[in-house]
Amino acid sequence: xxxxxxxxxxxRGIEPxxxxxxxxxxxxxxxxxxxxxxxxxxxxxxxxxIDQVQRRAKYLLLRAGDGTAIVxxxxxxxxxxxxxxxxxxxxxxVDLVLDDGRCLRFRDPRRFGSMHWTRRDPLEHKxxxxxxxxxxxxxxxxxxLHARAGRRKVAVKQFLMNSHTVVGVGNIYASEALxxxxxxxxxxxxxxxxxxxxxxxxxxxxxxxEAIAAGGTTLRDFLGSDGNPGYFRQELLVYDRAGAPCETxxxxxxxxxxxxxxxxxxxxxxx
DNA sequence: AGTGCGGCCTGTCCGC
DNA sequence: TGCGGACAGGCCGCAC
Numbered sequence: 421x422x423x424x425x426x427x428x429x430x431x432r433g434i435e436p437x438x439x440x441x442x443x444x445x446x447x448x449x450x451x452x453x454x455x456x457x458x459x460x461x462x463x464x465x466x467x468x469x470i471d472q473v474q475r476r477a478k479y480l481l482l483r484a485g486d487g488t489a490i491v492x493x494x495x496x497x498x499x500x501x502x503x504x505x506x507x508x509x510x511x512x513x514v515d516l517v518l519d520d521g522r523c524l525r526f527r528d529p530r531r532f533g534s535m536h537w538t539r540r541d542p543l544e545h546k547x548x549x550x551x552x553x554x555x556x557x558x559x560x561x562x563x564x565l566h567a568r569a570g571r572r573k574v575a576v577k578q579f580l581m582n583s584h585t586v587v588g589v590g591n592i593y594a595s596e597a598l599x600x601x602x603x604x605x606x607x608x609x610x611x612x613x614x615x616x617x618x619x620x621x622x623x624x625x626x627x628x629x630e631a632i633a634a635g636g637t638t639l640r641d642f643l644g645s646d647g648n649p650g651y652f653r654q655e656l657l658v659y660d661r662a663g664a665p666c667e668t669x670x671x672x673x674x675x676x677x678x679x680x681x682x683x684x685x686x687x688x689x690x691x
Numbered sequence: 692a693g694t695g696c697g698g699c700c701t702g703t704c705c706g707c
Numbered sequence: 708t709g710c711g712g713a714c715a716g717g718c719c720g721c722a723c
Contacts, residue, residue, distance in 0.1 A: 454699070454719085494699095494717065495701095495716050531699080531701085547718095572694095573693090573694090574693075583718075679694095680697095681715090682715085696720105696722085702714105702715095705711105705713080706713100
């Protein structure tokens with residue numbers, strides 16, 4: 421399940437193959453993603469040159485002249501560089517055929533991903549406009565979290581996963597960062613001190629940075645753009661470890677459900 | 692405005 | 708061994 425480290429790993433994997441390359445053709449085999457792939461993507465991207473491959477939150481931005489393809493990998497999406505004549509599989513929905521005989525192939529079994537095309541500033545796109553700060557940027561820090569939290573009663577884990585609070589912290593890394601910061605995921609966001617929010621912001625940055633360095637976390641079906649898995653899974657201290665001993669104190673990790681999502685935490689290290 | 696939840700989708704896993 | 712059903716999960720969009 422791509423979270424920010426997986427998306428950044430993908431970006432770094434595809435960038436050197438795309439920048440400066442022309443797009444010869446765009447094949448949309450199945451436009452039924454989360455939102456229908458617009459005809460404009462194929463019509464307008466073909467014939468252009470890709471200038472930059474950027475990331476904002478979990479969106480990848482393929483900049484091509486005055487247009488931008490916006491790609492979200494959803495739950496199960498992946499982008500890979502292949503020879504263009506490689507036969508597509510069942511879930512290979514879109515190809516950008518490049519002018520060097522290769523292609524960028526979008527695969528997404530669950531079709532929670534999406535692709536958009538815009539001729540405007542992509543950061544002003546409806547889906548990107550309201551997003552909170554990047555977790556690895558300077559704008560995201562303990563002061564920001566503390567100020568945003570105010571007196572809100574929502575559980576801190578859900579607060580942390582809200583894209584207005586900070587982008588790119590999904591279910592896995594939310595549990596991990598809260599564990600590192602020693603904060604109970606059930607605690608009300610507005611009942612956490614500024615000092616503890618400093619710890620939490622630092623924990624988010626550390627967790628994501630380490631995960632990116634490891635090439636992302638591989639759970640189930642995530643593979644990087646080179647087809648290889650990420651190696652952060654072995655670093656996870658609580659996620660998917662219900663019943664297993666906490667590495668710090670030995671007490672059993674607990675699993676609870678918050679907002680219809682699994683949370684994992686150590687009941688003695690996290691308060 | 693903040694909060695909660697339905698819905699999208701399919702591969703995987705579990706229990707019978 | 709086969710089968711049905713629960714589950715996983717990002718995140719928009721809607722209802723309260």
